[in-house]
Amino acid sequence: MPIIEILFYLFSGVLVLSALSVITVGNPIHAALFLILSFFSAACIWMLLQAEFLAITLVLVYVGAVMVLFLFVVMMLDVHVASVREGFARYLPAGVLVALAMAVQLFLVIWTRGMETMPMPAGEGDEYSHTSMIGELLYSEYLYAFEIAAVVLLVAIIAAIALTHRRRPETKHQDPARQVRVKRDERLRVVKMKSEGEEA
Amino acid sequence: MTIAELQLALPEIFVLSMTCVVLLADLFISEERRGLTHTLAVITLAFAAILSLRLMMAPGEVVYAFSDTFVRDRFGDVLKVFCYLILIGVFVYAKHYLRQFGLFKGEFYTLSLFALLGTMVLISANSLLTVYLGLELLTLSSYALVALDRNSLQGSEAAMKYFVLGSMASGMLLFGMSLIFGATGSLALTDISAALSAGVGEEMLLAFGLVFMVLGIAFKFGAVPLHMWIPDVYHGAPLPITLFLSSVPKLAAVALAIRLLDNGMVALHGDWQGMLVVLAALSMILGNVVAIAQTNIKRMLAYSTIAHVGFILLGLLPATPEGYAAAMFYTIVYAIMSAGAFAVLILLSTSGAEAENLDDLKGLAKRNPWHALMMLMIMFSLAGIPVFVGFFAKWQVIAAALSAGLTWLSIIAVVTAVIGAFYYLRVVKLMYFDEPEDAEPVTAPVDFRAVLTVNGVAMLALGIFSGGLISLCVSSFV
Structure with a gap:
């Protein structure tokens, strides 16, 4: 099946290049867009394996929902590109050295063993x-794992709230229950004054 | 799924339900009555311990449930009981600190209980899927716990480091798992084991998968060279969280290693033994040597953890029941010792300032002779001085390494243990022979003192009567 093979290498190539771009481009928005491209290519590879449900879920959930959220966050955070790039040149030699060593090792293992x-x-x-x-x-054989995944999500919610929720006593807010229960005495003060005519 | 299967998972179901009860009850408990949340959490753990003890599996009895994703055996049950008991200690120690530092919040209890649930799932896992989910539940709760003190810059930094490195380690573990799944075509550990011994799977895929899995395990343990997060996280996190991280997750890590390496991939023993030898040797050497240079006691204890992890790994090397029992014994003993050591630091922390430096321990014998004696016993035990339980733990794992024919590694273990004794004994010297900088006597609530006393005396009692705990561990691997 040459057409499948050609498509596989095409999508894999795009996937690898876009994944590489995610970590090398300076602009965070571009990085997020490249991440979308890599998700898309992965979905296409799944499609070649006839795993259509996974492919569509990846596009719908990750590209559709998660990445949009990502872009929102990136835009709101206002990341300074210059400060992110700082130290890049300094760490580059060490990084290249480690990457080369790993590549050579992987190559040797694959080459010697075939x-x-x-x-x-x-x-x-x-x-x-x-x-x-x-x-x-999901609902029969992996029910136990499914339930635990639900607990993991619950923990994520609790952790997010515990880490971000702050009680701010100084902020002003409305309390409708209190507004309804208000009495006349709390709002109205009757002041005895002399009328203007008496003074004269 | 049947009722009988649900009954097997009764401890997990109980802990999950009660954690949700604690979570909800805490919403309605006012700030002044926060002690109720604490009591409820401790009662939960006590009942869970009773439940697990009553349902304890007999030696050699193994039952699988939920389509082979869950396993109940004696190893898991014994480990779970120790998790509950140690967590009770952690809660009692933590309360004293949290009250003083204005962190007495319900989230500490719910997140700790969820971490316990993750540990339990991990301990009882018989599938790569449940191993991973249990581990994620544990680590996700731990990340949040480290960041619990939001006003602390150090705490946030530690949480960030822990989160980034931890996610990377989880990714590696997951990558290894997917390769093993691809090679053997199965997620259940028992099926993987059967497939591997039948010679299924391409050698190359298995080798890659194994390396990534061992890396993931090494990170969760904090073994060199994947140890860098331990000192920073131990240092940055509030004391009770450090106390928690050094106790229960260590039991989870040993369960992770035994489930994956023994239950799943014992057929590849020859391959993973070599990797663990390197990890163990480096951890023992680096941990013990670098700990000497520390002036911050939290960092010192962090490096001491790394060294102890090296010793725990020794027990896993021979892949024999005796070796696993030794590793399990060592881990349980280490968790108890480490909890006691951090508890003494909590005792010394007065409102506003954590006891962090070695100098804070100066003259503790004059300020509180009884608790100084407890710390002395804990330090002697950590150093591995005979009669104390730490000695028997070290003896067992070194015997395991010898049985695997690794004489040179055993020699490294003994030499590094002697080097390590220096910094433990330095703490004793500071407590007994130095003048206190602050002569005020230190004291704590009665429950704190009671648990610390039990903890300290246990070092001696478990040492003299070490046979009981050892035979319990040995019976877990029949």
Whole structure:
């Protein structure tokens, strides 16, 4: 199947290049956009494996929701590009050295042992649906893991609130219950005054 | 899923439900009555301990549940009971500090209990998926706990470092897991073990997967060269959080290592043994040597943790039941010792200033002779002086390393233990032979003093009667 292979290398190439750009470009907005591109390429590779549900979820959830939030946050934070770049040149030699060492090691391991290729998984029939399969497994075989994932999300909420919520006694706010219960004495003061005519 | 399966997970279900109760109850408890949250959390742990003790599995009995994602065995049950007991101690110690420093908030209790739940899930995990989720639950709660004091610049910095490095380590672990899953085609640890011993899986994929998994485990332990976060996090976090981090998560780390390396990948023992040898040797040497140079006692204890992690790894090397029992024994003992040491620092912290420097310990024997004696016993135990329990723990793991034929590593262990004794004994010297800078006697609430006394005396009692705890650990790996 050469067309699949060509597509695979195309999407993989785009994925690797865009992932590389995420960490090398200076502008955080551009980095976020490159991240979107890399998610998109990954979704396309999944599509080649016929994992259509995962591919669509990746695009909908990550590209659609998470990355939009990311962009919002990046825009609001007003990151100084210059200060982020600071020290880049200083750490560059060490970084390149480590990266080169790792690349050589990985290459040696793969080269000496040789890499067998994995076959493409056989396609399923037309009636097969990933969506229903995942749904079924999630609520039967992986129910325990699913529940724990729910607890992890609960902890994330608690942690986010605990770390950001502050009680500010000085801020002014309305208390409707108190407004309704207000009495006349609290708002109205009757002052005895001499009328103007008496003085004369 | 059946009722019988749910019953197997009863301790987890109980802790989760009670944590939600604590979370909700805390909303309705006023600031002055925050002590109720504390009491509720301690009662939860006490009942969980009773529950686990009553349902304790017999030696050799193993039951799987929830489609093989969950396992109940004696190892897990014993470890869980110690988690509850140590966390009770942590809560009692922490209360005294949190009250003084204006951090007495319900979140401390809910997040700690969620971290405990993560530890329990991890201990009982029989699938790569549950291992990872349990670990994430534990670490996510820990990140938030480190940042709990929002006004502290140091705390925020420590939390940030911990979070970034921890996420990277989780990513590595996950990458390793995905490679192992790809090679063996299975998530359940028992199935992976069966597949590996049947020779399934490409050698290359397995080698890469194993390396990444061992890296993840080493980070969670804090073994050299993945130890850099430990001193900064221990130093930056508020004392009770450091106390927590040095106790319960260590039990989780040993469970993580035994579940993944033994239950899942014992067939690759020859490969991972070599990696652990390097980690153990470096941790023992670096931890003990660098600790000598520290003047900040929190950092000193952090480097001491790294050194002790090296000793724990020794026990895992031979991949025998005796070795695992030794590692488990060492970890439990270390968690108790470390809790006691940080508790004495909490005792010395008066409102506004944490006891951080070694000089703060000067003349403690004159200010509070009884607690100085407790600290003395804890330090002797950490140093591994005979009669105290720390000695037996070291003896067991070194015996394990010898049984794996690693004589040179055992020699390194003994030599570094002697080097390490220096900085523990320096603390004793400061307490007993130096004049106090502040002659005022130190005191604490009665529950704090009671738990600290139990903690200190346990060093001696567990040492003299060490057979009981050792046989409990040995029976976990029948």
